[in-house]
Amino acid sequence: MAEEATTTPRNKRRTPEEASIDPAAQEMLTLADLMGLGTAFSRADDLAPCTIGAVGMCCSLCAMGPCRLTKDGGTGICGATIDTVQARNFVRSVAAGSAAHSDHGRDMAFTLKAVANGEAQGYAIRDIAKLRNVAAKYGIPIEGHAPEEIANELADLYITQFGQQRGSLVPVVRAPERRKKLWDELGVTPRGVDREVVEALHRTHMGDDQDASHLMQHAVRTALADGWGGSMIATDVSDILFGTPAPVLGEANLGVLKADMVNVVVHGHEPTLSQMMVAASQDPEIIAYAKAAGAEGIALSGICCTANEILMRQGIPAAGNFLQQELAILTGAVEAMVVDVQCIMQALVALAERFHTKIITTSPKVRIKGATHIEFDEAHALTIAKDVLKTAVDNYQNRAKIQIPDFKSSLIPGFSHEYINYMLGGSYRASFRPLNDAIISGRIRGVAAIVGCTNPRIRHDFNHTTITEELLKQDVLVVETGCSAIASAKMSFLLGEAGLDRVGPGLREVCETVGIPPVLHMGSCVDNTRILTVLTQMVEEGGLGDDIDAIPAVGLAPEWMSEKALSIATYCVASGVYVMMGGYNPVEGRGDKVPDSVLVSELIGDGWEETYGGRLEFLDDPQEMIRRTLAHIDAKRAALGLSAYDPTQFGRSGDARLDAMEEEMGEATLDERRAALYGQVPTS
Numbered sequence: 123m124a125e126e127a128t129t130t131p132r133n134k135r136r137t138p139e140e141a142s143i144d145p146a147a148q149e150m151l152t153l154a155d156l157m158g159l160g161t162a163f164s165r166a167d168d169l170a171p172c173t174i175g176a177v178g179m180c181c182s183l184c185a186m187g188p189c190r191l192t193k194d195g196g197t198g199i200c201g202a203t204i205d206t207v208q209a210r211n212f213v214r215s216v217a218a219g220s221a222a223h224s225d226h227g228r229d230m231a232f233t234l235k236a237v238a239n240g241e242a243q244g245y246a247i248r249d250i251a252k253l254r255n256v257a258a259k260y261g262i263p264i265e266g267h268a269p270e271e272i273a274n275e276l277a278d279l280y281i282t283q284f285g286q287q288r289g290s291l292v293p294v295v296r297a298p299e300r301r302k303k304l305w306d307e308l309g310v311t312p313r314g315v316d317r318e319v320v321e322a323l324h325r326t327h328m329g330d331d332q333d334a335s336h337l338m339q340h341a342v343r344t345a346l347a348d349g350w351g352g353s354m355i356a357t358d359v360s361d362i363l364f365g366t367p368a369p370v371l372g373e374a375n376l377g378v379l380k381a382d383m384v385n386v387v388v389h390g391h392e393p394t395l396s397q398m399m400v401a402a403s404q405d406p407e408i409i410a411y412a413k414a415a416g417a418e419g420i421a422l423s424g425i426c427c428t429a430n431e432i433l434m435r436q437g438i439p440a441a442g443n444f445l446q447q448e449l450a451i452l453t454g455a456v457e458a459m460v461v462d463v464q465c466i467m468q469a470l471v472a473l474a475e476r477f478h479t480k481i482i483t484t485s486p487k488v489r490i491k492g493a494t495h496i497e498f499d500e501a502h503a504l505t506i507a508k509d510v511l512k513t514a515v516d517n518y519q520n521r522a523k524i525q526i527p528d529f530k531s532s533l534i535p536g537f538s539h540e541y542i543n544y545m546l547g548g549s550y551r552a553s554f555r556p557l558n559d560a561i562i563s564g565r566i567r568g569v570a571a572i573v574g575c576t577n578p579r580i581r582h583d584f585n586h587t588t589i590t591e592e593l594l595k596q597d598v599l600v601v602e603t604g605c606s607a608i609a610s611a612k613m614s615f616l617l618g619e620a621g622l623d624r625v626g627p628g629l630r631e632v633c634e635t636v637g638i639p640p641v642l643h644m645g646s647c648v649d650n651t652r653i654l655t656v657l658t659q660m661v662e663e664g665g666l667g668d669d670i671d672a673i674p675a676v677g678l679a680p681e682w683m684s685e686k687a688l689s690i691a692t693y694c695v696a697s698g699v700y701v702m703m704g705g706y707n708p709v710e711g712r713g714d715k716v717p718d719s720v721l722v723s724e725l726i727g728d729g730w731e732e733t734y735g736g737r738l739e740f741l742d743d744p745q746e747m748i749r750r751t752l753a754h755i756d757a758k759r760a761a762l763g764l765s766a767y768d769p770t771q772f773g774r775s776g777d778a779r780l781d782a783m784e785e786e787m788g789e790a791t792l793d794e795r796r797a798a799l800y801g802q803v804p805t806s
């Protein structure tokens with residue numbers, strides 16, 4: 123792919139092709155222009171970001187300000203330096219991100235409790251093996267106990283993690299030994315989820331913590347409460363209740379919408395409602411109701427991480443990632459967009475008014491003015507899901523002109539850490555040994571986790587797919603979550619054979635041998651904890667050092683936009699990962715030349731690397747992210763004493779060898795081919 127500008131030109135409307143690389147998105151943006159309708163893309167063009175706030179030089183924490191610290195050595199009215207202001211802003215963002223993920227985890231824990239007590243209509247414990255496995259990690263008795271009893275105890279334990287005041291969050295026991303010791307020594311082991319978030323808000327209130335290093339230490343503790351706390355709980359409970367993901371065939375992009383069916387798009391993050399919507403949409407009563415309205419049935423699809431939750435478990439199609447929420451409405455074919463929490467644009471309501479689409483909010487925590495509210499409650503989950511679907515069906519008759527872009531790609535999602543473990547070794551010797559060995563031999567150069575949002579200030583999907591495409595050529599195994607995974611799905615990187623012609627020779631051999639796509643879709647945003655688990659299991663397997671920071675691995679969020687992404691990045695760095703994020707650096711501003719001051723952007727780079735072995739950087743250019751990824755992976759390989767990456771060593775086995783032989787041998791007989799392959803003299 124040619125190198126092209128990826129950031130928003132200021133004060134100029136981009137063409138659809140400049141705004142997105144996705145042809146479906148381009149078609150809808152063209153339609154929006156024709157209809158004179160705005161989207162996040164056009165609003166990003168019209169609204170220049172605040173250059174002072176963007177780099178963390180504005181403090182609005184009290185009514186003496188807001189103070190803009192643009193002058194060298196300048197301070198706020200209270201005397202706060204730019205370092206203090208940047209650190210406080212950063213801590214607050216991490217606290218918001220950690221709170222969002224963790225509150226999701228809390229709701230999942232309460233749902234598990236309700237299911238265990240038979241108080242949640244339509245739900246069941248789907249993965250008893252995972253329930254037993256997780257419970258056993260915490261010493262919950264499992265032998266001779268019914269799943270409901272175990273679930274009850276696990277739910278109680280998980281619920282206490284939010285209000286716990288002292289000690290350590292229990293999922294932290296799953297981290298590598300050396301890492302846990304480091305966190306204890308540094309005083310960043312999270313005590314309780316709510317405690318860390320509340321303390322983050324307290325410390326950043328006017329007149330409290332005013333030492334940037336000390337503040338940033340609490341950013342780490344608050345983020346770890348997300349990654350090794352709230353998010354990990356969310357992933358565990360989702361798997362227990364809805365099934366641990368395993369490969370399944372799915373589809374992605376706006377072309378999954380159906381012209382002759384009632385289209386219902388679920389959007390947001392929590393799987394409790396969306397899973398029930400899947401069940402309700404397959405109910406004969408609901409299908410009959412849709413047919414009576416003149417439709418062929420109900421077509422359920424998803425946007426953002428709710429899409430990922432039902433895509434990787436049931437193969438329900440993803441209509442798109444974050445920036446496609448408005449574009450789905452522009453098709454005119456969506457009867458209802460059903461939203462729960464996070465990443466939902468308020469602009470949906472005004473846009474939907476120009477069409478017949480109903481925006482239905484469902485969470486007691488989220489209302490949007492002008493939207494229809496049908497509150498979800500797990501005690502009556504199936505009944506509510508059916509009511510929502512009937513509302514959508516009733517709206518089908520109001521549909522006018524539709525334009526569904528004819529673009530969609532197949533994909534195979536569902537690579538949970540449990541499945542990766544199984545696929546590498548099989549039922550009897552499930553193990554990460556083959557993955558470690560492939561890295562040690564150089565067949566796989568290293569691992570990159572590419573995650574996170576899309577952002578209208580960055581050319582939609584461009585950074586995600588440019589980086590993915592090049593790293594695959596360089597034999598880097600790529601795992602993805604969130605909106606990044608949907609971007610790669612649209613490029614067919616998540617479909618076994620379809621992506622292998624664009625993959626380096628060593629990685630291709632591994633993909634062919636194991637039977638996996640070159641990019642592994644590991645789930646939603648909270649499922650970044652699956653990546654932490656994989657890294658921990660690689661450490662435990664041996665041969666790649668004794669902690670996560672030794673592994674030749676990198677994390678990238680090249681089109682991030684949400685505070686959750688800052689929390690994810692921070693807990694990954696504190697776990698030992700080098701993380702690069704796209705776009706501007708929120709702690710970059712340097713008006714302050716006070717001697718001995720700690721510049722926060724230096725702290726999150728060199729400072730955190732010295733302390734945690736991981737570092738956080740913000741970069742505009744995807745080519746530079748690729749260069750730094752490969753340099754880091756090669757440096758880690760060298761530090762482990764592994765051979766330097768050499769692609770010429772690989773690519774002569776498996777399908778590639780057969781293909782080459784096919785070309786060379788043309789009309790050769792079977793025996794001649796056998797002889798060429800195995801060096802044997804034909805015996806027949």
Ligand code: MSK
Binds near residue numbers: 426573575576605
């Ligand atoms: S949905 S947080 S835009 S990845 Fe998880 Fe996508 Fe980012 Fe929302």
